[in-house]
Amino acid sequence: MEIRSTTEKDLDLFVDTVHTAFGLVRNAPDEDGGGVLWAAYEMDRGVLAVAPDGRPIGTAGTYSFELTLPGQVVVPAPGVTAVGVLPTHRRQGVLTGMMRKQLTGLRERGEFLSVLLASEATIYGRFGYGPATYTGRLTVQRHRGSFHTPRSPRAAADRPSGSVDVLRRAECGALLEQVYDRYRRTQPGALSRPTHWWARGAGQPPVSRAPRYVAVHRDAAGVPDGYASYALADGTLTVDEIITGDDAVFTALAQFALGHDLVTQVVFKHVPPDHPLRWQLADFRAGEATGTTDWLWVRLLDVPRALTSRGWFADGELVLDVEDPFLGEHGRYLLSVRDGEAECVPTDAEADLSLDIRDLGAVYLGGTLPSTLVRAGHVAAHSPDAATRADALFRAERAPHCLHWF
Numbered sequence: 299m300e301i302r303s304t305t306e307k308d309l310d311l312f313v314d315t316v317h318t319a320f321g322l323v324r325n326a327p328d329e330d331g332g333g334v335l336w337a338a339y340e341m342d343r344g345v346l347a348v349a350p351d352g353r354p355i356g357t358a359g360t361y362s363f364e365l366t367l368p369g370q371v372v373v374p375a376p377g378v379t380a381v382g383v384l385p386t387h388r389r390q391g392v393l394t395g396m397m398r399k400q401l402t403g404l405r406e407r408g409e410f411l412s413v414l415l416a417s418e419a420t421i422y423g424r425f426g427y428g429p430a431t432y433t434g435r436l437t438v439q440r441h442r443g444s445f446h447t448p449r450s451p452r453a454a455a456d457r458p459s460g461s462v463d464v465l466r467r468a469e470c471g472a473l474l475e476q477v478y479d480r481y482r483r484t485q486p487g488a489l490s491r492p493t494h495w496w497a498r499g500a501g502q503p504p505v506s507r508a509p510r511y512v513a514v515h516r517d518a519a520g521v522p523d524g525y526a527s528y529a530l531a532d533g534t535l536t537v538d539e540i541i542t543g544d545d546a547v548f549t550a551l552a553q554f555a556l557g558h559d560l561v562t563q564v565v566f567k568h569v570p571p572d573h574p575l576r577w578q579l580a581d582f583r584a585g586e587a588t589g590t591t592d593w594l595w596v597r598l599l600d601v602p603r604a605l606t607s608r609g610w611f612a613d614g615e616l617v618l619d620v621e622d623p624f625l626g627e628h629g630r631y632l633l634s635v636r637d638g639e640a641e642c643v644p645t646d647a648e649a650d651l652s653l654d655i656r657d658l659g660a661v662y663l664g665g666t667l668p669s670t671l672v673r674a675g676h677v678a679a680h681s682p683d684a685a686t687r688a689d690a691l692f693r694a695e696r697a698p699h700c701l702h703w704f
C-alpha cells in the first residue's frame with residue numbers, strides 16, 4: 299500500500315472513494331445541491347491510500363480553519379475530514395497509515411494542533427485525539443417556557459434595547475457570515491467558517507442554502523449582533539443555531555423563538571451542556587436536555603507551543619508528564635502561568651500529573667476537567683491537590699463550544 303498526498307487532479311478519485319467508504323451514492327455536480335460539500339475540499343491537503351494494484355482504498359482530508367482558544371486567541375487549526383477506508387480494506391491498518399502520514403505532514407507544516415468531528419467515538423483516541431467540546435439539544439415546551447425575571451439588577455439593566463427582523467435565508471447576503479465571524483473570535487472552541495463555504499453553501503444550515511428563516515437581532519444603532527436560524531414544521535420550531543457573543547442577545551433570540559404561536563415545542567439543536575438558558579426558564583423542567591455528546595476533538599502536536607498559545611485565568615504551576623504512544627514520544631514539562639501567560643519548558647522535576655496526549659487534548663480548551671479524567675482512571679495525579687490545581691489552571695472563561703459541522 300502507498301499513502302500519498304493528493305493534488306487537484308485527484309478530486310474525482312478522492313470524492314468517489316469517500317462516497318464508497320461512507321456507503322453514499324454520489325450526486326452529479328450539476329444536481330441541485332450535489333457536489334457542494336466536496337467542492338470545498340482542499341485537494342493540496344489530502345491523503346490517499348492506494349492498493350498495490352493502483353486502486354484507491356482510503357482518504358483523509360484537511361480544511362484550513364482557525365480555532366479560538368481560551369483567552370480569545372485565534373490560531374490556525376487543520377480540520378481533519380473525509381476520513382474513509384473502503385469496506386473491503388478495513389482493519390488492515392489503512393487508517394493508521396493515513397493518520398501517521400497526515401499528523402507528521404501537519405507537523406512539518408508547523409501546525410501545533412489539529413481538530414476533527416468523529417463519526418464514532420472509538421476511532422480517534424488511539425491517534426492522540428481527545429474530546430474537547432460538548433454539545434446537546436434543549437427542547438423547551440413552549441406553553442411552559444416563560445422566562446424568570448433576572449434576579450440580578452445588573453442583568454435586568456443589560457437587556458438589549460435592539461430589535462428582531464425575520465429574513466429568509468436567501469435574503470441574508472453576507473450578514474450571517476459577519477455576525478458568525480465576530481462571534482467565533484470570542485468563543486473558545488469555535489471554528490472559522492471560510493468565506494467560500496458561505497458562498498458555496500457547503501455545510502449544514504444556515505451555511506447551506508437550505509430554506510430557513512433567520513431572526514436577525516440588531517442593536518439600538520441598527521447593527522446586527524446576533525441571529526437565530528430556524529425552521530417550523532408540525533408544531534416544532536427547530537433552531538439550527540443562535541449565534542451571538544452577547545448573552546442578553548441570545549436571551550432575546552431564544553425568547554423570540556419561544557414566542558411563536560402554533561408551536562408546541564422549540565428545539566435548540568446545538569447548545570453547550572452548561573448553557574444558562576435552562577436556568578432562565580421560570581419552570582426548570584420546561585426544558586429537557588438530550589443528546590449530549592462530544593463534538594470537537596483536539597490533537598496536540600507540539601505541547602509547549604499549544605500550552606503557551608492559549609490564554610489562562612489563574613496563576614499556578616504544574617509538571618505534566620505526557621506520553622504520545624502513536625507518535626512514539628514522551629515529554630515532561632513545567633507549565634508556569636502568571637498573569638494570563640504561560641511558560642512551558644522541559645523539566646526533570648517530579649510530575650504532578652501523568653497523562654496521555656489524548657487526555658491533554660481533551661482538557662486543552664477547558665471543556666473537560668482534569669479531575670474527571672483522574673477519577674476515570676486515565677490521568678494519574680501524584681499529589682493530593684494535583685487534580686484540583688489542574689482544574690483551576692485549565693479552566694476557560696466560558697465552556698468551549700463548537701457549532702461548525704465539517
Ligand SMILES: CC(=O)SCCNC(=O)CCNC(=O)[C@H](O)C(C)(C)COP(=O)(O)OP(=O)(O)OC[C@H]1O[C@@H](n2cnc3c(N)ncnc32)[C@H](O)[C@@H]1OP(=O)(O)O
Pocket residue numbers: 319320378379380381382383384387388389390391392393394395414415416417418420421424
Ligand atoms: C473526521 C472524519 O472524517 S470521521 C469519519 C470516519 N469514517 C467513517 O466512519 C467511515 C466508515 N469507516 C471507515 O471508513 C473505517 O472503518 C475507518 C476509517 C473508521 C477505520 O479504518 P481502518 O483502516 O479499518 O482502521 P485501521 O485498520 O487502521 O484500525 C486501527 C485500529 O483502530 C480500530 N478501529 C478502526 N475503526 C474502528 C471503529 N470504527 N471502531 C472501533 N475501532 C476501530 C481497529 O480495530 C484497529 O485497532 P487495533 O490497532 O487495536 O487493531
